[in-house]
Amino acid sequence: MERYDTLYALYEAFDVDTLRAYQDFVDLFPPVDSRVALEYWEEASDELAERTDRVADAYGETYAALAAHATREQAFTALDLYSKHDRPVNVLVLDVDETLRSAGGTDNEIPRETLHLLTVFHENDVPIVVCTGQTLENVKGFLIQGLGNELVHSGDVSVVYEAGTGVFTPGHGPDTKRLLYEELDDDVRDVFDYVRGRVLPDAPEDVRRGCHLQGNEFNVTLKPNYETGSEDAVAVIDHATVYLTELLADAIPAASTDDVRAYFGARDPEIAAVLDARDARPPADHDVDSAAEAVLDRVQLAYYEGDAAEVTANELDKVAGVTAALDVLGVADPFALVMGDSKSDLRVMEWAEDNDAGIAAAPDHASERVREHAESTDGLVYDRGAAGDVLRTVYALNRLADGS
Template sequence: MERFDRLYALYDEFDTDTLRAYQDFVDLFPPVDSRVALEYWESASDELLDRKDDIRAAFPDGTAYPELAARATRDQAFAALDLHASYGRAVNALVLDVDETLRSAGHTDNEIPRETLHLLTEFHEDGTPIVICTGQTLENVKGFLIQGLGNELVHSGDVSVVYEAGTGVFTPGHGPDTKQLLYEDLGGDVRGVFGDVRARILSDAPERIRQGCHLQGNEFNVTLKPNFETGSEEARGLIDDALRYELELLADCVDGATADHVRGYYAAADPEIAAVLDAADALPGGFDDADPAANAPDDVVDLLERVDVAYYEADAAEIASRELNKVVGVQAAFDVLGVDDPFALVMGDSKSDLRVMEWVAEEGAGIAAAPDHASGRVLDHVRETDDLVFDEGAADEVLRTAWALNRLAGE
């Protein structure tokens, strides 16, 4: 019997919805000091095993099917089958953004859902390395990872954190390679610019920005965040002002640069930045988005090519290193984790995640997934590749598909 026919029979002949409900109950049942609750859990566990045994008896030559039916919906299982037909291999690493990917402020109370956390532990127990890839600071990430996944898993040697969008990599349990400060390898001229910008970012800011924004506690990147709820109108106006201010300050910290040089360069590189500048009539005269280096000295252009300015609407305005990004961080994490031939599931929602998605696509080193509220360019890429788009706050949907892929690949 072909795999397609087996899957069709599996989901047509068995009550897989109830089977998954039992599996989720057994997996996610909270630890409680109650004899009655424990007996209820044991009864559910016995029923789960009996239902899986029925599937084993029906598919004696399909060892993956009981577990596949207990974790994945019909659609997820057939999506996994399509992925296996396309790539012929299992996912051997997870590369996961956090905010608005694993967790969503709008639908998960800014916590990673228990279903998602449990699936991550299942991948870990299966021997799949996990790379958390985020723009957040290391201390923030360590805190919620330990709280959600447990200290033992986080320090197992199979978990790595790429933080500040690639400026550093933290992989507990790897001796001298545990913490890599990738920004220390940058040229002195670039590090000098970042030092000047950081020293002046708040002290030189207009009062509205100084009172309405705070400097995120990064080790290297310079990120202004609003003191208002992300996505609110107050945050949107402040971040637009903060972006324009950061560009002016950057121009003042780069020898030979003018505000027009810097505005023109980054407006040409990013239409969202151009729109923010245009809204305030701050685009340079004669702006040409086809020539970002117009009228700028070569040495200024050379340096700006190594400095990235990122705009996240109503969320953040950031100056970062173009030489250090999530791709560089993920590659460093893979080196430490010993992932020599990656086929990674990359999940994210922003432009910085898109770079990793494009890298694995170009290298044949993985697949990409995104929430349905991700940026337009991210969604375009994901839909044009394998269409792994999931509902807001429901990262477990794609993790279940990847789990199913690995079960099929392991048969």
């Protein structure tokens, strides 16, 4: 209990809120061409140093750094995590959309605080794996803009893109770009080639006009031409999901449309509800052809209400991408912070739990199963757009581990 007592005393004895405000100002103050502003920043920096030194004199450098970066609640949560797991986080595995940034909470931009905290972890030799369903070019663009070209190309940052079809880790020679989809056999790749080639030309008019094909290297993803989550987006993605079942049936020689719909309807309640709503679900007693099922077992139809309808390969999920990224980065014994909001992120969280390889965190608006997983494991559920709160908690965890 000694560490808990020390934290109680620290947060009672010092005005840590003001200390943290000075730290945030010094860290996040935007660069300006103003001598007056620079002098103001220098004064704040001096005051921060004096306050930090006073805490360090009383409790040591570890607790001084912790107080300057974490709230009382975050510090105690960090100590709980350290008491439970007895090790620091040595890699970050981070989803982007609705995790690091949120259309509803951060104007779809990664907050400056979050970007700064990522640089702090980088400076403390914690590799970063960005794990997303987006295309590589999109991810590279906003990472370089937010974190800088030098950090992204440092050799300690990896991008798992298109939910696991490829891994991009600059600075690793022949392993810089690993196209995991090239390892699939022809039976699966032929399905994707067919679906990709027909998905828009053969689409019903409302899907063709209301959707666009995301520029993926391998996955086939239909996105709405309407605001995500709007009534129009929900309607067109629902229709697109039903349409993709028809394309998959055409792409798999042994499959009928009823086979495909029965298969995915039995495995995903959301897809089942979409099929039911459009009177497209086959009878409950429909038997899926065994040859068709063998191929369908390797293909995933994913539905994201009002956001996307997607065909992916079961062998290429975020877990496959993350493990490949960890291999390239040389993280042999990972203990990751896994942050995400969707079903694809849940698989990584479950992999981390099953292998004692990390902890999970989710925004409070994440899908129900993801949120429940985060709550039931370590309770790391944060407000929309507030990913920085979890990063601060894990920063505190690592400082406690370093100071032990």
